[in-house]
Amino acid sequence: METNGIHDNAIVYSCYYERSREGEQFVPEHVLSYQLSGTLELNDGHKTYVYQPGDLRFVKRNRLVKFSKQPPENGEFRSLSIYLSQEVLQDFCKEYPYSAVPRASGDAVLELPSSPLLRSYIESLLPYENAQAPFSPSLLALKLKEAILVLLQTAPELKDVLFDFDPPGKIDLAAFMNRNFHFNVQLSRFAYLTGRSLAAFKRDFEKIFHTSPGKWLVQRRLEEAYYQIKNKGRAPSDVYLDLGFEDLSHFSFAFKKVYGISPSRV
Known part of the structure; x- marks a missing residue:
């Protein structure tokens, strides 16, 4: 069983009461996620990543990733995800002078450091989990922009991931x-x-x-x-x-x- 708190499909709270291994295994947009409870296991065909409560992760767009969501005993699996669409990132680049340097693709999932900035940002979103009304468009845009700025402050190398807008090239x-x-x-x-x-x-x-x-x-x-x-x-x-x-x-x-x-x- 699953329940979701979804705000314009950009900031998503997920709650699972049973083990889940379903869903199309393609990641179309970059995702910043925080594990609130339960265990998440991701596999990109090369590596397995395991996340416990308190862990942060960044999943790159255009990747194939399998997942297994395991709630704790007598509890529920809960996570918070912020989806950074190409439209949002391109709008950001119109305001801030960032550009990407093409690099090797690397891992599909990146572990993020437990920085005070990231923690503070995540904590600012938690009160909205049970809100009766969704984010206003202006507030949603502000929180997404804040997510990008905090990521760039915490992990500057993400610039070359976030602002690479090219589609996948022809490969073997x-x-x-x-x-x-x-x-x-x-x-x-x-x-x-x-x-x-x-x-x-x-x-x-x-x-x-x-x-x-x-x-x-x-x-x-x-x-x-x-x-x-x-x-x-x-x-x-x-x-x-x-x-x-x-x-x-x-x-x-x-x-x-x-x-x-x-x-x-x-």
């Missing part, structure tokens, strides 16, 4: 897909992240893999599932979500169709 499609096949996102997301239109993505994909993206993704995920179950001893119920299948029954049906037995009998 085969390498990208073999790293990220387990993320459950639409083909249009994969296309965008490899610097291609959907049509160009499908065309390049078939030239490289000699099959359609949809068929390849199912086959590659099933191969990895078979390996994880047989060689790592993992249970099918633990594997299917990690590998991009939406439900256990669909996974079991596809697995049996290819391997002739149900995954529980491997």
Whole structure:
């Protein structure tokens, strides 16, 4: 179960009473988040990040990230997130003379120092969690601008992340897909992240893999599932979500169709 306090989709309070591993695993905008209670685990396909109450994090836009939200025993998972859209950041640059120097992409998630400035900013937002009315547009704009200024004061190197407005460039499609096949996102997301239109993505994909993206993704995920179950001893119920299948029954049906037995009998 989840409840949200949402203010124009820019400042979001989330509350979960049960473990959650759902949602499209694509981050379209930069997010500054603070862990209020419970545990959050993020995985970008390369690293796993674990956050406890009091931890701050910054998630970069245009990244694939899986999450697992775990409430404490007899409690609830609570977090506060500030979404910094491209529009907000571009407006900020019209007022302040910042520009980015292109750099290597680096980690998808950055841990932020526990600075008094950041703490003070987060604390200023907490009274609005249970407010009956949303932020006024003027107040919302002010709090978002404050978030950017505090981030730049606390971690000046974020300048090159926040103000890089370029879309993803064209990259090695085969390498990208073999790293990220387990993320459950639409083909249009994969296309965008490899610097291609959907049509160009499908065309390049078939030239490289000699099959359609949809068929390849199912086959590659099933191969990895078979390996994880047989060689790592993992249970099918633990594997299917990690590998991009939406439900256990669909996974079991596809697995049996290819391997002739149900995954529980491997």
